[in-house]
Amino acid sequence: MMIGKEDDPDRFITVDMDDYQRLKDIEDRISDAVLCLDSTLDTLKTFLEMHGAYFAAQNTPDSEKYEHIRNASTVDTVRFVLQEKQREVAFARKKACRGLRTACSVR
Numbered sequence: 001m002m003i004g005k006e007d008d009p010d011r012f013i014t015v016d017m018d019d020y021q022r023l024k025d026i027e028d029r030i031s032d033a034v035l036c037l038d039s040t041l042d043t044l045k046t047f048l049e050m051h052g053a054y055f056a057a058q059n060t061p062d063s064e065k066y067e068h069i070r071n072a073s074t075v076d077t078v079r080f081v082l083q084e085k086q087r088e089v090a091f092a093r094k095k096a097c098r099g100l101r102t103a104c105s106v107r
Contacts, residue, residue, distance in 0.1 A: 023103055030100040037093040044086045051078055 015023075 023106060027100060027103045030096055030103060034093060034096050034100065037089055037096060040089050041086060041093070044082055044089065048079065048082050048086075051082065
């Protein structure tokens with residue numbers, strides 16, 4: 001198989017079956033990574049929801065014994081860290097998808 005631009009025939013390269021198979025393997029690995037990143041994003045979302053529910057439960061009238069847990073800086077720190085990790089994973093997913101598109105277009 002030849003890859004290149006039609007307007008520049010000197011820049012064509014030949015891709016044999018081994019190269020084609022390597023590109024397919026790269027695509028498969030990137031696809032697996034994207035699935036893992038999606039799962040990680042779902043997990044982080046669940047942690048944020050659980051954290052919010054736990055914090056809401058601690059603010060009920062009968063929760064005076066948990067007063068030490070209500071430290072706002074601790075709660076904000078947990079939420080901040082989880083949201084930061086969500087952004088990092090989403091960015092990694094975006095890069096992986098870009099790599100997948102590149103691998104697909106080359107193949």
